[in-house]
Amino acid sequence: MSTEVQWSELQRDPKSVAALADQGDVHVRRRDGAALLLTRVDRAAATASGAIHAARALRSLLAHLPSETLAAAAASLADEFPWVDVLPPEDRRQFVADFARAFQGSAELGHWGMLDQTIREWRATAAIHADAALAACLAEPINDDLGPVRPPMED
Template sequence: MSVLETNLSELLNKPKLTLAGLRGARRILLRRRDDEDLVLTTAARAEQDQEVMGATSRMFVEMMRTPEGRTLVLEVLPGAFPWVCYLPAHDVREFSVELVEALGAAAELDNTAAVAQLITEWRHTAEVHADPELYAALTTDHGEDYGPVPEPGAAA
């Protein structure tokens, strides 16, 4: 995918020249000094991206309705997410189901934040399984219970 990178100030100072970059690039990445970078694209391209994401998600959801589809998804997961090799087999199956469900919901909501969060959480789970010391520290019962943990920001 072709992405043109420039500073936000270029867009502000030379808008026609900067926007002309969308003729040759699918997106313009606008770098900002003191805030999160922005991505600029045309409405038509954004709509195409959403249509493709929705179609792909619906396909995966339908595939998971069949035993062959579930098997295929499990076979391709290590290629798409190499870190799944550290997960126990039952966790790989659970990840595949949760991922497909989240993709289907994200397409309906036009919001992929939950999918990104799910992938991050499972990646971190794989990191724990990949490190025997960390796994032992997190799964060993030390016999000490310090009681309920207060909500973040709540007075202790």
């Protein structure tokens, strides 16, 4: 259960907002900034612990799958990340392995930037594979200076 209160309510009556936090997460809205999330430490710790266990189990499961089953795992991830379909088969398997590793690392650290970066990098790789001319150009050896480099694509 999640409840929403205004910052002024937290300032005016912190005990009642704390009671709400005992029942579930509380979103504290502020006019001058992003909303805050008020949660109990034991609930946050259980969530983090659950994420770590799930990440470890996923990584272990994927590490023991035969390569043809790993391809099926990549196909399953394509439901969430449709651009996986344009990756070559070996890259799909590597994406699954990198995804599981980044998922575990992010869960262990409690910071999900590692997983986000892994997804962004593989999405960029898929964008290259989706453009046959670009993929062919990038596969050629570089023999001279090609000039300034364009900034990477933005999300």
